[in-house]
Amino acid sequence: MSFLVQSVRHVLRHTTQRTTLTGAMRALSLSPGMHQQNKPAPVVDVAAITKDQQKECQLICDRINQQVAKAEQGRLFAVVHLCGKQFKITPGDIILVEGYWPPTIGDEISLDKVLLAGARDFTIVGRPILEPGLVTVKATVIEKTLTHTKTHFKKKRRKQYMRINFQRSPNTMIRINSIEVTQTVDGTSKAKEDLSRRLF
Numbered sequence: 001m002s003f004l005v006q007s008v009r010h011v012l013r014h015t016t017q018r019t020t021l022t023g024a025m026r027a028l029s030l031s032p033g034m035h036q037q038n039k040p041a042p043v044v045d046v047a048a049i050t051k052d053q054q055k056e057c058q059l060i061c062d063r064i065n066q067q068v069a070k071a072e073q074g075r076l077f078a079v080v081h082l083c084g085k086q087f088k089i090t091p092g093d094i095i096l097v098e099g100y101w102p103p104t105i106g107d108e109i110s111l112d113k114v115l116l117a118g119a120r121d122f123t124i125v126g127r128p129i130l131e132p133g134l135v136t137v138k139a140t141v142i143e144k145t146l147t148h149t150k151t152h153f154k155k156k157r158r159k160q161y162m163r164i165n166f167q168r169s170p171n172t173m174i175r176i177n178s179i180e181v182t183q184t185v186d187g188t189s190k191a192k193e194d195l196s197r198r199l200f
Helices: 002-028 048-072
Strands: 079-081 085-089 095-097 109-111 114-119 123-127 137-144 148-158 161-169 170-181
Touching: 079 137, 085 095, 114 137
Parallel strands: none
Antiparallel strands: 079 085, 079 114, 095 170, 109 137, 114 123, 137 170, 148 161
């Protein structure tokens, strides 16, 4: 008799735990519950959503184009990809490019890999870079120098081995002359590229 009572208690204990756990899992799961699966999916008019989004995008593009046409955008900034690194720049900034780089002092260059550009009220983001000719970034190489001397010292104890090496790496300093939005934001016309001065 006591065996039957223990088995009944054991069964009752496990069934109550299972019901609480299944209820908890159902509340925590991301899949819809059993009562929600029989409902039909709501019908969404995709064309109306895209038309609304297109209207909103067009309004934003018109505002940006008006600001650029009237020169009310303020100080522009851009993020450019240069020699394997990304730099956030504004007109008048001086950036330092580490390592060997071919342009010489006085060269005027155009930085074409613009990842994003923006001003006080807007930001134009590329995927991954902006289309060529939309934003032009002009820069001038102002100095080519070497870094400070780095000392590499090696020694092995009790082996009469000691080496001292010195290293200086080349650096290039660039001044950003101008950042301009040359096309309308949603326009398809291509700006004329000056290939004689385009280096990078």
